[in-house]
Amino acid sequence: MKIVDIRATTVAVPLEAPLRHSNGAHWGRFIRTIVEVEADNGLVGLGEMGGGGESAEAAFRALVPYLKDHDPFQLETLRFKIANPTASLYNNRTQLLAAVEFACIDLMGQQLGVPACDLLGGRVRDAVPFASYLFFRYPSERHAEIRTPGQLVEHARALKRQHGFTVHKLKGGVFPPDYELECYRALADAFPGDRLRYDPNAVLSLAEGLRFGRAIEGLDNDYLEDPVWGLEGLRAVREQVRVPLATNTVVVNFEQLASNVLRRAADVVLLDTTFWGGIRPCVKAAGVCETFQLGVAVHSSGELGIQLATMLHLGAVLPNLTYAADAHYHQLRDDVIQGGRLAYAGGAIPVPTGPGLGVRLDPDRVARYAELYRELGGYPYDRDPGRPGWYAQVPNERFADPAVSAES
Numbered sequence: 127m128k129i130v131d132i133r134a135t136t137v138a139v140p141l142e143a144p145l146r147h148s149n150g151a152h153w154g155r156f157i158r159t160i161v162e163v164e165a166d167n168g169l170v171g172l173g174e175m176g177g178g179g180e181s182a183e184a185a186f187r188a189l190v191p192y193l194k195d196h197d198p199f200q201l202e203t204l205r206f207k208i209a210n211p212t213a214s215l216y217n218n219r220t221q222l223l224a225a226v227e228f229a230c231i232d233l234m235g236q237q238l239g240v241p242a243c244d245l246l247g248g249r250v251r252d253a254v255p256f257a258s259y260l261f262f263r264y265p266s267e268r269h270a271e272i273r274t275p276g277q278l279v280e281h282a283r284a285l286k287r288q289h290g291f292t293v294h295k296l297k298g299g300v301f302p303p304d305y306e307l308e309c310y311r312a313l314a315d316a317f318p319g320d321r322l323r324y325d326p327n328a329v330l331s332l333a334e335g336l337r338f339g340r341a342i343e344g345l346d347n348d349y350l351e352d353p354v355w356g357l358e359g360l361r362a363v364r365e366q367v368r369v370p371l372a373t374n375t376v377v378v379n380f381e382q383l384a385s386n387v388l389r390r391a392a393d394v395v396l397l398d399t400t401f402w403g404g405i406r407p408c409v410k411a412a413g414v415c416e417t418f419q420l421g422v423a424v425h426s427s428g429e430l431g432i433q434l435a436t437m438l439h440l441g442a443v444l445p446n447l448t449y450a451a452d453a454h455y456h457q458l459r460d461d462v463i464q465g466g467r468l469a470y471a472g473g474a475i476p477v478p479t480g481p482g483l484g485v486r487l488d489p490d491r492v493a494r495y496a497e498l499y500r501e502l503g504g505y506p507y508d509r510d511p512g513r514p515g516w517y518a519q520v521p522n523e524r525f526a527d528p529a530v531s532a533e534s
């Protein structure tokens with residue numbers, strides 16, 4: 127089997143409502159690049175990358191001369207052809223590599239008639255549990271805003287009823303820490319027996335991170351995720367707080383993982399199939415974590431069904447995945463895959479059983495959301511539509527005012 131072409135299409139898929147986070151917001155849609163890698167036998171492997179537009183599409187087209195006639199089964203040489211570690215200092219293609227790796231694994235599975243997880247060690251579970259990913263949200267034409275502890279709890283209750291979640295993750299760093307602590311405690315009170323995690327995307331000062339961490343010590347925490355920036359910051363919090371610390375920001379490659387093994391800063395590593403350059407690097411990293419008794423979770427960088435499938439196949443093969451995975455997926459209104467969004471059952475999503483990644487594109491949906499992208503374009507992830515002129519600093523001192531309703 128040989129690669130003959132690589133195509134990329136940018137899509138905009140609507141969210142239920144704009145999602146607020148510490149660096150800005152998702153303005154009501156996700157922008158993703160859908161990648162199709164065509165082989166000489168007519169099979170098409172699927173990949174996905176965050177963001178999009180002309181430059182992203184051109185970046186994928188520019189890989190064709192590098193990868194024409196490449197055998198999709200040759201995943202190690204794929205890495206060195208487009209993302210060797212020293213050349214990557216000049217042209218970092220990690221995220222492109224990831225999308226192409228997904229597509230190659232999809233091609234391998236289709237060619238052999240086996241699901242991707244069977245190429246990655248074989249499944250140890252048939253479904254991957256997910257956390258409810260809770261955001262403060264601006265209102266949309268469908269939903270009221272989510273700003274107060276009461277609104278947040280109602281939102282979590284609705285998601286739990288609909289999807290069966292028993293783990294809840296609060297994306298914070300939007301409002302002052304004391305206010306978000308009140309929100310977190312409200313979740314703990316509302317869902318006794320469920321587990322919680324808090325992630326302010328590293329914007330707390332060390333003092334605030336310590337204060338927040340100590341204040342939640344008695345709750346059913348999975349972990350405190352990136353309360354402050356940096357391995358040294360996390361280490362300082364970890365020394366003084368009795369809650370496991372997790373990161374998806376400063377352990378995203380093997381060098382950083384080695385540092386974290388030698389001088390532990392985070393107890394749990396959230397693996398991201400894009401940040402790490404593919405599914406296989408995540409499997410390798412999980413092996414290192416297993417040896418050194420680091421916890422493993424699955425990070426979400428805002429996925430459609432193709433990326434979600436990579437997370438499901440990854441989750442299927444990791445014996446040491448003892449935490450529910452993260453996904454923004456339930457915040458989406460639709461997907462680009464046949465049948466629309468994959469469904470949660472009991473807080474988990476079944477691992478696809480079809481060949482390869484086990485999901486196929488729905489051409490009508492792709493056309494619809496490619497058109498929506500042309501109509502609406504992208505959005506600045508690191509700006510907040512409700513606070514013109516504002517931008518994030520780390521540590522943040524200029525949080526949003528929780529007394530200000532976006533609906534007034």
Ligand SMILES: [Mg+2]
Pocket residue numbers: 325327351352373374375
């Ligand atoms: Mg995070």
